[in-house]
Amino acid sequence: MEITVAEALVECLERENVEIIFGYPGGAVLPLYDALYHSTRIKHVLVRHEQGAVHAADGYARVTGRVGVCIGTSGPGATNLVTGIANAYMDSVPMVIFTGQVPTIQIGTDAFQEVDITGITLPITKHNYLLKDPAKLSMVIKNAFHIAATGRPGPVLIDIPKDVAQARISFKYPSTVKLRGYKPTYKGHPSKITEIAKLFGKAKRPVIYAGGGVIASNGSEELLKLAEAISAPVTNTFMGLAGFPGDHPLFLGMLGLHGTRYANLAITECDLLIGIGARFDDRVVMNINSFAPHATVIHIDIDPAEIGKVITTNVPLVGDVKLILKELLPLIEKVDRSEWLERIKSLKEQYPLSYNRDSSLKPQFIVEQLWNHTKGEAIIVTDVGQHQMWVAQYYHFKKPRTLVSSGGLGCMGFGLPAAVGAALGAPGRKVILVTGDGSIQMTIQELATMMEQCLSVKIILFNNSALGMVRQLQEYYCEGRHMATNFQFHPDFEMIARAYGIPAYTFRTEEDVVKGLPEVLDSPGPAFVNCIVPPGENVLPMVPAGRGINESVAC
Amino acid sequence: MEKHTLSVLVENSPGVLTRVAGLFARRGFNIDSLAVGRTDRADVSRMTIVVEGDKPLIEQVTKQLHKLIDVIKISNITEDEYVDRELVMIKVTAEPGQRVEILHIAGIFRARAVDLGSKTMTFECTGTGGKINAFEESLRPYGIKELVRTGKIAMLRGSKFVALSPAQARDAESA
Structure with a gap:
């Protein structure tokens, strides 16, 4: 026919x-x-x-x-x-x-x-x-x-x-594909797998550096097993977040530019770095000469072009993360690493993530409260900027595919439409969009789509009347000259939300959040929360431009 | 910096040259020369690409090329024994009184005259890049009006070859 x-x-x-x-x-x-x-x-x-x-x-x-x-x-x-x-x-x-x-x-x-x-x-x-x-x-x-x-x-x-x-x-639909120029490698080379297992046995201070490839291959469970089997602390790239339980004792949080100091220092001190589904991005590696200077580097990735692209790898292994980890697990011999884990523990105690509480409503506080109320069960969608980094630092993701955010491109305006897609892809689950007043204004028209589709997205707006991340860069690199980063006009976001038929709230204090957030999150239907946060807050720690990953500053 | 010769089999599909050239441009790889034409199979073209760079760069070039769906096979034949040729056509100023002298030079390089104008002669010459360069330099004093080179094509010596695997030959379909 x-x-x-x-x-x-x-x-x-x-x-x-x-x-x-x-x-x-x-x-x-x-x-x-x-x-x-x-x-x-x-x-x-x-x-x-x-x-x-x-x-x-x-x-x-x-x-x-x-x-x-x-x-x-x-x-x-x-x-x-x-x-x-x-x-x-x-x-x-x-x-x-x-x-x-x-x-x-x-x-x-x-x-x-x-x-x-x-x-x-x-x-x-x-x-x-x-x-x-x-x-x-x-x-x-x-x-x-x-x-x-x-x-x-x-x-x-x-x-x-x-x-x-x-x-x-x-019409006839083909049952198979014929692409002679495209044959991805899934199975890891057996001799490399054995070699890696041996390296695990020899290492005194291993660190697992896991990226988005873990999530893409649905290999989170295997990653957890690996980390526990070899007693290695795990740090995630931004894309890797939610690929390892954020409340696990072996978890170091995110590394890199705005990573935790203990993750960055663990990388600096480690003698074996196991890169899994990550691409040694410039926001992670920072200064290449001081990245994992003492480490033998293992790099497991499905894309051969990522191996050796940025740093020299000692043991490359091309293939699917999940499959490779499954083959690795039975080969692992238990090694006592209590000394290294003690060191990690003391680094964590020495350099915890922290921010100054004062009378204003701090964005980090809001993220902590979001965590308290959802316990990692929600799908968190973010936009791009400071709020995104605070989510990465203070929200402890538990399960894969619960963080939806623009990593590589850093694309402001991603959040709201992505939340629409996430909500449609995960019916019945709580979807929370954390966004900024810069980002949301780039795609704010999608509030109409959200309402037309009857989606119960909870929008938490960090409103600092500024383009916070760029403003922060100007603090550090332009001697505080804030060119085009402070909005001179701000719309009434509550009124905008109401114009779309979305219940709207404004939170100005910690008390507002503590009292109001549970109701916002637990009530059915969408909500829009305009959180007035201080414009001068910076994302810390950060590694200054040109510096090594071990040189992050906290103020 | 070493020069590497890559023999690349690609789908003979529209846009494949753009994909390859675009990849080199956006990743900052320098193409020394690129020659492309169909093979004995109508659905497959061969590109002979000469790239300058150190080992890690060439490895990256190869891996990135592999990521293109239309690229079927890549062989870096630099380390192997191979035959390489280039074709050049040169139109040179040749007053009637100079023709014999120029023809003599052409003879040394085994170039052939392919056209004659009232004040010009056109030669074709094949050979390695070095020979072509020498031929060009020999004609330069007479005044080169126009020059066109194909870029290098190359083939492995002996019974080695760069061709589709039997499975690749069977999977002839591509959009």
């Missing part, structure tokens, strides 16, 4: 068990939307800006571990997706993005709403396709979902000209 490419596309998505698509319609995607109209299995979520669609698909993918799907029209629809695609690429989030394109005959003529979106997204997609041959639709979609979800996950874009979408084809 012949059907249109657009109808076949919907059929393909149903075969891939896509349950939800985030999108925004337009001229070039009319055929696709018309086909979606007839789908009973796929829910379409209408956002208010394409950036909202791609971030929502991202949030959905991060909480579910499934491929997020979004769609935008040609031209501006496609370019509005670009930031979110880059974000998904940087954080290795599986995603398939559909864009409409002008009819084939008009491609290259600067037609109305034409952009070369495959060209534009070349550096920020794992792969992309411009579908010119209608007969290849099924294969392209099959490949796209496979590429997005396997190996090191990432976004794949499919650009579909309008006439191709309207073309008629006989």
Whole structure:
């Protein structure tokens, strides 16, 4: 039976068990939307800006571990997706993005709403396709979902000209993918695994440095077993947070620029560094010469290109984190490391995370209260900036996929739409968005999407009337000259929330939080809490630019 | 800095050259030369890429290239014995009185005259990069009007070869 490419596309998505698509319609995607109209299995979520669609698909993918799907029209629809695609690429989030394109005959003529979106997204997609041959639709979609979800996950874009979408084809969905240039390595090399197990036995001061790859491979349980088996403290990268229980005695918190001093010092003192699903990012390593100077470095990652990219690795091991850890565990011999663990304990006691309490409402206090009331059971979505770092420091994530945040790209405006996607991906679970007054104003229109979808997201706004993180950088690096970081006008956020029909509150004191937060979090439905926090608060500790990870300052 | 010669098999699909060239540009790798054309199979092209850099850089180049879905196989043939050739066409100023002299030079390099104008001669010459450079320098005093080089192509010596594995040859499909 012949059907249109657009109808076949919907059929393909149903075969891939896509349950939800985030999108925004337009001229070039009319055929696709018309086909979606007839789908009973796929829910379409209408956002208010394409950036909202791609971030929502991202949030959905991060909480579910499934491929997020979004769609935008040609031209501006496609370019509005670009930031979110880059974000998904940087954080290795599986995603398939559909864009409409002008009819084939008009491609290259600067037609109305034409952009070369495959060209534009070349550096920020794992792969992309411009579908010119209608007969290849099924294969392209099959490949796209496979590429997005396997190996090191990432976004794949499919650009579909309008006439191709309207073309008629006989539909058949392939059962297998044939990609001779793409064969990710999952199984770790056995001899390397044995070598690593031996190194565990020899090490006196091992540290596990675990990143987002642990979560992507669903290997959190194995990581916990490994850490306990070899009695090694664990530090997480920002992307790795929630991949190891935050209240575990072996946990060192986050490392790097705004990492705990004890994590950073443990890295400095360790004699064996076990990098797992992490990429030695510049915000972690800081000054490369003083990063883990005494350590033999093991690097386990599914992406061979990450190994040796930043630092020299002694034992590289390419493969899937979960599979590798499973093979490693039986080979481990128990070693007494009480001396090292004592040292870690004393570092923790010597350099605890701390902030000065005063009469103002400190953002760190709010995060602590959020932890007290949720005990790590909520899904925490953040935006980007100081609030994000305070969440990373003071919220003790317990279970994987409970932190949704823009790590690599550091994309302000991610939070609200990502919370929408997270809430749709995790129905029945508590979703809390922690955001800032800078970030939320970048995508605030998605409050409408949130309400239209009847989502009970709790929005906790850290309102310091400033672009806090940049202001902090100006404190340190521009001699306190605050150029363009203090808002001279601030909207009444309570009124904005109410305009969307969201119950709104303003907290000004610790007492307001202690009294008001439980009700906000426990009542059904959405809520918007405008927390007035001091503009001068800095994220500490921090490693000054150019310094080593061991040189973080606390004031 | 050493020069490395990579023999890369890629899907013969639109945009593959852009993907490879774009990768080099955005990661800050320098391409010395790049020659591309289809192989004995219509669905596969071969790129011969010459890159300058130390070992870690070349390793990174190779790994990043591997991440491109359209890249099927990469071989760094630098360390192996291989034959390499480049083709150049040079249009040189040649007044009627100079033609014999120029033809003589061309003979030394086994270049062939492929065109003749009233005041110019055009030669083709194949060989290693060094030979091509020498030929170019020999003609420079007469005035080079135009020069075009293909970039290096290379092939392993003896019975070694860089080709698809049987499984890759079977998986012919690609979008």
